[in-house]
Amino acid sequence: MSRLNLLEETRYEKLHVTVYPDQQTASKQVARKIAGLIKSKQDSALPAVLGLATGVTPIKVYQELVRLHQEENLSFKNVITFNLDEYYPMKPDAAQSYVTFMKENLFNHIDIDPANIHIPDGTLNKDEVAAFCLNYEKQIEQLGGLDLQILGIGRTGHIGFNEPGSAPNSGTRVVTLDDLTRSDASRDFGGKEKVPAKAITMGIGTIFKAREIILMAWSQKKAPIIKKAVEGEISGEVPATYLQLSGQVEFVLDEGAASELTRFDTPWLVKDCIWTNQLKKKAVIWLAGKLSKPVLKLTEEDYNNHGMAQLAVEQGPVYNINIDIFNQIQHTITGWPGGKPNADDSQRPERALPAQKxxxxxxxxxxxxxxxxxxxxxxxxxxxxxxxxxxxxxxxxxxWDDDVLRYVEFAIDFNDSIGDDSAKLKAIYEDMTSFMKNKQPNQIDTQEIxxxxxxxxxxxxxxxxxxxxxxxxxxxxxxxxxxxxxxxxxxxxxxxxxxxxxxxxxxxxxxxxxxxxxxxxxxxxxxxxxxxxxxxxxxxxxxxxxxxxxxxxxxxxxxxxxxxxxxxxxxxxxxxxxxxxxxxxxxxxxxxxxxxxxxxxxxxxxxxxxxxxxxxxxxxxxxxxxxxxxxxxxxxxxx
The missing domain is CATH 3.40.50.10320 (LmbE-like)
Structure with missing residues (x-):
């Protein structure tokens, strides 16, 4: 593809985007980039200063880095790391802490010097946090800044824990988490109400100072926010849009996360297409929805004014296209999901035979x-x-735990009503009650529970x-x-x-x-x-x-x-x-x-x-x- 054609295809995108078939392939590429940076710094006898992220997104990157260390002798002795964020308050040994996450997914498996690891401290007293945050910034500056910052993106558009409303020049600080962010974290804590309401995070201004920034996103769940971040207007309501102001940013996506970008979702708006039946069907349905018209009322003017002139010319007249697509949609409708017996099944979704499936x-x-x-x-x-x-x-x-107690209570009462000895069941019930009173967030239930x-x-x-x-x-x-x-x-x-x-x-x-x-x-x-x-x-x-x-x-x-x-x-x-x-x-x-x-x-x-x-x-x-x-x-x- 020529540079001119590439620019036309990506003209809706306001920063550099690379799309890979899947997150495994993408993660390996990011890991290799990090490994290349570490080695080049080693050759110059310099430290590699990395900004690291947590959550599901970077896990496969860390797995590949561990593999490179264990199988290809990649050393991390010259690496200094600064993590983006940590819940506040949060004990470092808690299962949900980012200290635990980083140790389990990376640090425990490589040769990094523990003194070179920096993660926001979730155990600080409130009056200590401001000084800690200033020192966190100072430590990064004394090392000459971050060589590379990797990011994920939340569904609110947050990077780090910079939620909507964050200033583009913000530094490391305490923030209040968005309700949606807490909902997304609820599975790790055993309920949203157990998720901390605050966090310590690097600011957008801190992230911006990195010499290179890679934001990663996987799966269709992230597609809507990726479209806003890449193609939307810069806005404090979507903090990731501030990255459009940097020339050092690359978005690394899998096909799912990229699926709502214009070049993939509605490619006829940016380039000539190979009009497969599926793409034609998608385009006609899109046009009907955009114009709030039934398929059979779409006109040649509608096609020409909405990027579909090529389709009209190659496969028109448009009314024939409309009839074809209308019939295809109609043929998907069936009241016989197992196939209709003794019927012509050539235009039906399921086979007529065997009649009983x-x-x-x-x-x-x-x-x-x-x-x-x-x-x-x-x-x-x-x-x-x-x-x-x-x-x-x-x-x-x-x-829910209380449902367990309710059912066991029923069983005890039933046993008592028929004269059975409930002593053993009552003892199990007491053990359950005791366990639940002291249960930690996301702690594994006993086998009985x-x-x-x-x-x-x-x-x-x-x-x-x-x-x-x-x-x-x-x-x-x-x-x-x-x-x-x-x-x-x-x-x-x-x-x-x-x-x-x-x-x-x-x-x-x-x-x-x-x-x-x-x-x-x-x-x-x-x-x-x-x-x-x-x-x-x-x-x-x-x-x-x-x-x-x-x-x-x-x-x-x-x-x-x-x-x-x-x-x-x-x-x-x-x-x-x-x-x-x-x-x-x-x-x-x-x-x-x-x-x-x-x-x-x-x-x-x-x-x-x-x-x-x-x-x-x-x-x-x-x-x-x-x-x-x-x-x-x-x-x-x-x-």
Whole structure:
């Protein structure tokens, strides 16, 4: 690509952006850049002064640096580090402290001199903080400033803990954390109310003085704030936009985080495109939405005035394009998610045969099935398909402690009512009560407590499945081992996780698999569970004939929804079916009102689901399609 074409493609972007296929590749590139800086400084007998970040974003960078040290003899003896921030107050040995984070992820595994490590002190008295912050700045200045500062970005647009409203010349100081920032940290503390309200952070002015700045961001969750930071106007409401004023900044992104930048989201606005069917569909739907017009009312003038003249010329007349896209959208709508028997299936999302399909719904947590596709789940059963449901994890970290006591109290009372000896159960109850009184944020529950939390969610899942019409022998609780750590941080996927999934698939031999394709859940459990299913199918495909006729459908709904142009099957729900879905979700009582992990959406799960399903139906209606009460959306994954 010529420099002129590159500038045209990136003209909406106000700073340098590099996009990699995935965060693993991007993290290795950042680590190599850091390693190159360290080595060049070593050659000149100078220290390398690094500004370091915490959180999920830089973890793979640190892993690669550790590997380079252990396998390629990269030494850190000349490295001096200054961390961006720390919660305040915070004990350095607390599980949530950034001292603990840096030791576990980097410092304990390399040869850095502990005297060269600087992290804001979360144990200071209030009257000591100002002097500490001034000295932190002074230490950086005495070393000639930071050679390289790495950053993540929060969904408020904060860098470090410089929240909206921070001044561009701000120095190291105490700040009050934004409510959204505390919500995002809540899973690490066992609830938002336990997250410190303040932090000590380097200021934007301090960050600006670094000779090089790299901001990293991964996944679609960060895409909206990345677009604001890269293409938006400079504003104190999005502190990361101040980085547009520096000529030494590079944003390093994976494809998900970059997905809403103009050159990726609406490329026809900045360059000539290769008009694949999917891009054409996306563009026409985008144009209809932008102009609030049904697809069939779009005109050649509309195309020409909104960057789509090339499409009109190459594939026009535009009315033919409109009809084609309208028909494609219409053909995604079906009331027969298992296929309609004795019907022409050439324009339908699912096959007509076999008329009765074996279907399996994989649910990462014990409620994702009914939240995300409860209407379709019920309809598959009503239409006579052989439906199984598989709950991949116990979900036992997402139950409130007082619910555990309530259920154990019930068990004690029940035992007493039938004359059974409850002495042992009462002793366990006393142990639970004592543990909970002294429980630290995010401390692992005792095995008995974890068991009860798992039993609660299992009973709710059974109730939900029975309500949908599933027989008990078609309800499978997999309890995949990767999840059973008792912590929000899960283990790596192991062979047993894949083996258990393969065994269930071999037992059912499904024609259809429904799996969670919503990878925005707070703990990343959905994507892990999906990858396990995919690994199992890839292996089975080598030896099992039925896999060739098995279709894999992805659902969303608990956290996000598919974009309209992505949808390949839209199942409309009647008002009565919406109510049936709601009642299925209500069976999950431990997740009602205020769930343990609500994410960034304070609506109850049943409200989220209904709102998203209605919004999907509304989008179809605005494009000129029939008006339905609600719709559940699916995308086929070609494995």
């Amino acid at each position: 074996r279907s399996i719904v994989f649910s990462p947590h014990p409620d994702d099935d009914v939240i995300s596709m409860g209407g379709t789940f019920i309809r598959l059963v009503d239409q006579g398909h052989d439906v199984h449901v598989a709950y991949q994890t116990s979900g036992n970290t997402a139950v 974890r068991n009860v939390k798992g039993f609660i969610r299992k009973a709710e899942a059974i109730a939900g499945s029975r309500y949908a019409g599933i027989p008990d022998d078609h309800i499978h609780f997999m309890a995949l081992p990767f999840y059973e750590t008792g912590k929000t941080q899960k283990s790596a996927v192991g062979e047993e996780d894949i083996k258990l999934t393969m065994e269930l698939l071999q037992k059912v031999k499904p024609h259809q698999i429904f799996a969670a394709g919503d990878f925005a859940d707070p703990h990343g459990t959905h994507v892990v569970c999906f990858n396990i299913i995919l690994a199992a199918l890839q292996r089975l495909k080598q030896t099992e004939e039925w896999v060739k006729d098995c279709w894999l459908w992805l659902y969303r709904g608990a956290w996000h929804e598919f974009e309209t142009h992505e949808i390949e099957m839209a199942v409309p729900l009647s008002p009565q079916e919406v109510l049936r879905k709601r009642h299925a979700i209500f069976k999950h009582q431990s997740q009602k009102d205020t769930p343990v992990f609500p994410g960034d959406d304070d609506r109850e799960f049943w409200v989220r689901a209904e709102d998203r399903n209605r919004e999907t139906a509304n989008r179809y209606n605005q494009l000129g399609l029939a008006e339905y009460e609600a719709m559940e959306a699916f995308v086929q994954y070609k494995f």
